[in-house]
Amino acid sequence: MSNFNFIQMADPQVGMYSRFSGMDIEATALLREHKLNVKDAPKIEGLDQERINLSKALEQFEEITPAFVVVCGDMVDQAGDEDQIALIRETLGKYGVNIPVHWVAGNHDIGVNNLIPNRDSVDFYRSEFGDDFYSFNHDESKFIVLNSVLLDRPEDLPDEHKLQMELLGDTLLSRESLDSEHVVVFMHHPLFLNNAEEADADFAWAPSPPNQLPGYWTVPLERRRPVVKLLRDAEVQTVFAGHWHRNHIASDGGLEVVVTSALGYPLGDDPSGYRVVSVSDDDLSHRFRVL
Numbered sequence: 377m378s379n380f381n382f383i384q385m386a387d388p389q390v391g392m393y394s395r396f397s398g399m400d401i402e403a404t405a406l407l408r409e410h411k412l413n414v415k416d417a418p419k420i421e422g423l424d425q426e427r428i429n430l431s432k433a434l435e436q437f438e439e440i441t442p443a444f445v446v447v448c449g450d451m452v453d454q455a456g457d458e459d460q461i462a463l464i465r466e467t468l469g470k471y472g473v474n475i476p477v478h479w480v481a482g483n484h485d486i487g488v489n490n491l492i493p494n495r496d497s498v499d500f501y502r503s504e505f506g507d508d509f510y511s512f513n514h515d516e517s518k519f520i521v522l523n524s525v526l527l528d529r530p531e532d533l534p535d536e537h538k539l540q541m542e543l544l545g546d547t548l549l550s551r552e553s554l555d556s557e558h559v560v561v562f563m564h565h566p567l568f569l570n571n572a573e574e575a576d577a578d579f580a581w582a583p584s585p586p587n588q589l590p591g592y593w594t595v596p597l598e599r600r601r602p603v604v605k606l607l608r609d610a611e612v613q614t615v616f617a618g619h620w621h622r623n624h625i626a627s628d629g630g631l632e633v634v635v636t637s638a639l640g641y642p643l644g645d646d647p648s649g650y651r652v653v654s655v656s657d658d659d660l661s662h663r664f665r666v667l
């Protein structure tokens with residue numbers, strides 16, 4: 377009999393409050409044109425705001441007593457930044473000594489220039505955070521973590537992309553998965569924002585950030601399709617994601633993509649927060665909790 381909670385969060389993105397503060401009027405206006413809700417704020421130096429957010433979250437987790445925590449990517453703003461990684465280690469990393477914390481790779485953790493993973497960036501990520509695609513079990517349920525940055529831009533690592541797809545296929549179609557009460561997937565990029573067959577073009581309500589190609593917020597259709605097929609064949613119902621820094625739920629033919637606002641700097645109207653997911657034998661429900 378299963379009856380437990382877990383936490384799903386995304387984008388603590390340590391360092392972003394500093395980068396997104398103290399901007400000039402033009403830079404702010406450009407970001408707002410792209411529907412990025414940048415706040416007018418004097419320059420924030422250092423990582424204090426992220427430290428506050430992370431401590432608040434950990435305090436709140438004391439009452440929730442989650443079975444585990446999944447961090448859906450963008451732990452840091454700048455891949456490889458020692459201070460940013462150190463703050464994640466001191467907070468979520470320490471919490472993980474007692475309660476399992478499962479990391480998911482985000483574009484800011486594993487992408488060169490926040491976009492394209494290569495051999496060095498993936499090896500560095502693995503040395504800091506462990507595997508980037510893997511699965512784990514809790515009670516009778518199965519949880520699968522994907523590296524969506526590799527799905528987004530696999531050009532420098534085609535073999536890793538192939539390996540990840542094989543692992544996803546094997547894991548989903550294993551007897552163990554088929555017998556699981558729930559099979560849940562976590563990734564950084566939302567698989568889609570509206571429907572599974574949407575093109576890699578921007579919605580008016582979700583344009584890509586300045587200087588990015590259309591489709592920045594999701595997994596490109598070419599590599600989304602095979603993933604969706606595998607998930608549908610295995611009757612997976614829920615994919616949790618982040619990357620968009622606001623809450624959003626899209627559902628297509630029984631496959632739900634749940635996007636959770638940032639634990640760090642929010643880019644929409646939703647405040648910073650995380651999701652509490654409640655799992656029982658025949659139900660999986662979730663609610664967003666404001667920090």
Ligand SMILES: [Fe+2]
Pocket residue numbers: 450482483484564619620
């Ligand atoms: Fe991201």
